[in-house]
Amino acid sequence: MSAPVHKPAGLRNPGGAVRGMGAAGLLVEGLVLLLALLPLAKLGHGDNTAAIWVCVGLAVACFLLCGLLKRSWAWTAGLVVQVVLLAGGFLHWSLLALGIVFGPAWLYVLYVRRSVYANKPD
Template identity: 35%
Template sequence: MSDDRTRSPRRGMCAAVLCLEAITLGLSTPVMISIDKVSTGTALSVGLGLTVACLLLAGMLRKEWGYLLGWAVQVAAVALGFLVPLMFFLGALFGLLWGTAYFLGRKIEREKAAAYAAFDAESA
């Protein structure tokens, strides 16, 4: 079986979203530190924790549970808006990107599998 048949477009797109989201979450850490209502320890643990979670998760998307954890990260990114109000918008934006990558990737996988099945049936 060729490499193109086994490569997952959903995994690639979702991993890209998580990597870009990690940058955004990492940059939210100094913003949280600069505002008075968030302690430095909380800002570092939440901001950098979510950043590391995104990067680790980008590599764990071979299993279906990785996508479930990806949805949890999207919820956490939106909830970060309670500390940094701009994150309500950015979290929702990344949630939309994640959902688009997830559902469009699944559709592409189904259509690709159907096309290969039709080609194999035609060639046999």
């Protein structure tokens, strides 16, 4: 039997395509987190100051990570953002809801990244 043949993905720059997909996911997540600030501030019951600051911090982290995805640690940091968002559910239920939406989306981005790099020709 011959060695397995890797079919090319058809991408001229697979790493750039994966980074673009990751950056798009983080950009959308950051924008949604910023859009969540007004409802947290106006419609929340009680003091949501901590939840608001978590939203601001995670949005800034998402925007910063968009430009850092060339570094391998930034992908792990993106996963940490998702975990912190899920943990923010203890501050307000809406953060948990956003974590349930964006957590699996980020896991899919990591799956695609792994698949593209696994099929990369030597």
